Amino acid sequence: MMADETKRLLGEFARERSERAFRELVRLHSPVVYGTALRMLGGDRAAAQDVMQEVFTLLARKAGSLGDVILSAWLYRQTCRRAANHARTESRRRQRELVAASMMDPSQTETSFASEALSGEVDAAMLSLPSPARDALVLRFFEGHDFRKLGSALGTTEEAARKRVTRALDQLAATLRKRGIAVGSASLGTTMASFGTTPVPASLVTQVATHAFQSAPLTGASWKADWLIPVISGVLATSLIAGTALAIRDQASPPPASPSLATKAVPRPASQPTNNEDLIAEIKRIQAGPKHSLTTLKLRATLERISITELPAFFSLAHDKLTTAEQAVCFNLLLERWVQSDPDAALTFMIEHPLWDDVDKARGTNLINNIFDRWMYADLSASRAWLVDHWQAAALRKEAFDSTLGEFLAMSIADEVLLHESANAAFSFIASLPDEAMRRRALIALTGANPYMNAWHNIDPTRLNEMLRETQKLNDRAFGCSIAAIIWQKTLEDQPEKAAQLESMMTPADHFARELGELGVRHRHTHNTPMAGGGYTSHSEPVEPLALNERQLIESGIAAGLSRGEVLNAVATALLDQRDLKRAFAWIDDHQTETSFDDLLHERLGKYAGPVTGWVVGDTPYARIIELASRLSDQESAREICRGAFRRLQCQIPGDVPGILERKDLPAAIREELQQLAKTTP
Numbered sequence: 001m002m003a004d005e006t007k008r009l010l011g012e013f014a015r016e017r018s019e020r021a022f023r024e025l026v027r028l029h030s031p032v033v034y035g036t037a038l039r040m041l042g043g044d045r046a047a048a049q050d051v052m053q054e055v056f057t058l059l060a061r062k063a064g065s066l067g068d069v070i071l072s073a074w075l076y077r078q079t080c081r082r083a084a085n086h087a088r089t090e091s092r093r094r095q096r097e098l099v100a101a102s103m104m105d106p107s108q109t110e111t112s113f114a115s116e117a118l119s120g121e122v123d124a125a126m127l128s129l130p131s132p133a134r135d136a137l138v139l140r141f142f143e144g145h146d147f148r149k150l151g152s153a154l155g156t157t158e159e160a161a162r163k164r165v166t167r168a169l170d171q172l173a174a175t176l177r178k179r180g181i182a183v184g185s186a187s188l189g190t191t192m193a194s195f196g197t198t199p200v201p202a203s204l205v206t207q208v209a210t211h212a213f214q215s216a217p218l219t220g221a222s223w224k225a226d227w228l229i230p231v232i233s234g235v236l237a238t239s240l241i242a243g244t245a246l247a248i249r250d251q252a253s254p255p256p257a258s259p260s261l262a263t264k265a266v267p268r269p270a271s272q273p274t275n276n277e278d279l280i281a282e283i284k285r286i287q288a289g290p291k292h293s294l295t296t297l298k299l300r301a302t303l304e305r306i307s308i309t310e311l312p313a314f315f316s317l318a319h320d321k322l323t324t325a326e327q328a329v330c331f332n333l334l335l336e337r338w339v340q341s342d343p344d345a346a347l348t349f350m351i352e353h354p355l356w357d358d359v360d361k362a363r364g365t366n367l368i369n370n371i372f373d374r375w376m377y378a379d380l381s382a383s384r385a386w387l388v389d390h391w392q393a394a395a396l397r398k399e400a401f402d403s404t405l406g407e408f409l410a411m412s413i414a415d416e417v418l419l420h421e422s423a424n425a426a427f428s429f430i431a432s433l434p435d436e437a438m439r440r441r442a443l444i445a446l447t448g449a450n451p452y453m454n455a456w457h458n459i460d461p462t463r464l465n466e467m468l469r470e471t472q473k474l475n476d477r478a479f480g481c482s483i484a485a486i487i488w489q490k491t492l493e494d495q496p497e498k499a500a501q502l503e504s505m506m507t508p509a510d511h512f513a514r515e516l517g518e519l520g521v522r523h524r525h526t527h528n529t530p531m532a533g534g535g536y537t538s539h540s541e542p543v544e545p546l547a548l549n550e551r552q553l554i555e556s557g558i559a560a561g562l563s564r565g566e567v568l569n570a571v572a573t574a575l576l577d578q579r580d581l582k583r584a585f586a587w588i589d590d591h592q593t594e595t596s597f598d599d600l601l602h603e604r605l606g607k608y609a610g611p612v613t614g615w616v617v618g619d620t621p622y623a624r625i626i627e628l629a630s631r632l633s634d635q636e637s638a639r640e641i642c643r644g645a646f647r648r649l650q651c652q653i654p655g656d657v658p659g660i661l662e663r664k665d666l667p668a669a670i671r672e673e674l675q676q677l678a679k680t681t682p
Helices: 002-016 019-040 045-065 071-104 110-126 131-142 147-154 158-178 185-192 202-215 223-236 276-288 293-303 308-321 324-341 343-352 357-363 367-378 380-389 405-420 423-431 436-449 461-471 477-494 496-503 508-519 550-559 564-577 581-591 598-606 621-629 635-652 654-661 668-678
Strands: 523-530 536-542
Touching: 002 019, 002 045, 002 071, 019 045, 019 071, 019 110, 019 131, 019 202, 045 071, 045 202, 071 110, 071 131, 110 158, 110 367, 131 147, 131 158, 131 185, 147 158, 158 185, 158 367, 158 523, 276 293, 276 308, 276 324, 293 324, 308 324, 308 343, 324 343, 324 357, 324 367, 343 367, 343 380, 367 380, 367 405, 380 405, 405 423, 405 436, 423 436, 423 461, 436 477, 436 598, 461 477, 461 496, 461 508, 477 496, 477 508, 477 523, 477 536, 477 564, 508 550, 508 564, 550 564, 564 581, 564 598, 598 621, 621 635, 621 654, 635 654, 635 668, 654 668
Parallel strands: none
Antiparallel strands: 523 536
């Protein structure tokens, strides 16, 4: 098994400085390192070889301190980081070489280029995954482990390893969707299956292993020798070209006149400002040509001529001179480069200059969200601070993703914090949001109620339990119970094994929340069927709704420390969240004399305050408004809201008017008033 062999070889090298063991380590793991570097560097073999040399040189130096890490995953992470550095510093040179190579080899197809682009995005997205998920994917797809070997390497069972890979693929697919790349888990697994099969020339393996081995510190050597390592690495790791030998200094040539080890650099001439008008004309000529990989490479090389400081002026001119389709391609490429160099400046410019609206409308995208996501995955702390500082920006108050853009970005931050930091940190960030209604929506989204937020599905039972503890700290205890109920409902339905582990950690408050969650369970997961490429088909069976045991619920809620009124509101909230409207309204009607449900009803009415863009026949938002408002304790407010909703119903969906008038659960006074309105023309 590769994992066992790797551990043996790594231990042998660390103890004995065995060159044979190190050379074998390079041979075993070079396909992953070299293949990853090639994907991230767009096929630039020379740069990929440089990265490969850097990574294995680092391994030679760090071997004794790695401990029990999964070596292939560690190498993959180091490769991604160094390839990203090369991409930033060498992009201009690389693009010119790629264009020239494509001109000499016109057989390259658009399909292969698209595949390379997807591969690069996969590697970038992989870095945002938590270590357990990334380790599982690296071992499964890059090292080619079957699930039995994978389970052994991860210290778990074959079935648990299969589930971990499946969850990791789901999470990776969700991350790619946030970046605007729609790909399913199964096809993603198929794409990744070829990542670990990149052939590496034997001569390159030998060359890299030799140079890296020579750079490793001698056993027992003093730390004072460490200063030599950069010198050795700098001489030996200069741009390795496949199959070529290192240049050897002519022995007969005289020594340099200067005694300094460093060669004096030849100063580069100052760059001349780019003529944006000429660039616009060139971009139009390129875009007018055939749509294949060479066109894209030419465009990338052309855009590389624009310096970061020149980008604002270019964006303003391009907005006026380029078509929306031309803008979409150019803006995305330029913004990606800018956010790598200075994400704060890039996003601040984007929210202050509305140059992206036409592109977003035409492509169904949101460039600010896409660029922010890239920064968030790379630097969660800095992106979080930027969002807080720019919260009042007009661009962040625009509608997006069923909320405002700023609110959606805040939800994304909270989701990432939950996944990578802690439940306490996620809840604390949400508590810092400026609006109470927004804070409540963000907390609900964190439970997975928002389809874009999926951290809850990928955290372990311990962190889920931390989430339940945080819900108990909320000032509105009934709302906290409803949040905990959503967590329990989703876990009971989709992850029964995780629910069983949670049950072993329950407190009295958890018993009440679990009972509320179980009221909404409509199916239970039974098993998964493996699919080609590592994905799976999930199977579940329907479940009859659990009978509502009022006495038991009230006793559990009081045992959890809630008052009777808080218990009654918590049950109503849970039933509304579960869209069990019949039981929710019956519960409110039965208990209106005991407590007020007005806060809950007003909150739900607020969801229908905006324009109505769609509905289901017989169940319109206007009908829902009438159902909610008719139960307000303030009868004057109830009648006013019901009249307004009924008038809109008459104008827009007159066919649903009879159904409203026939509802038996409407208070008599409101039904009579609506019947009178129905006799008049709106």
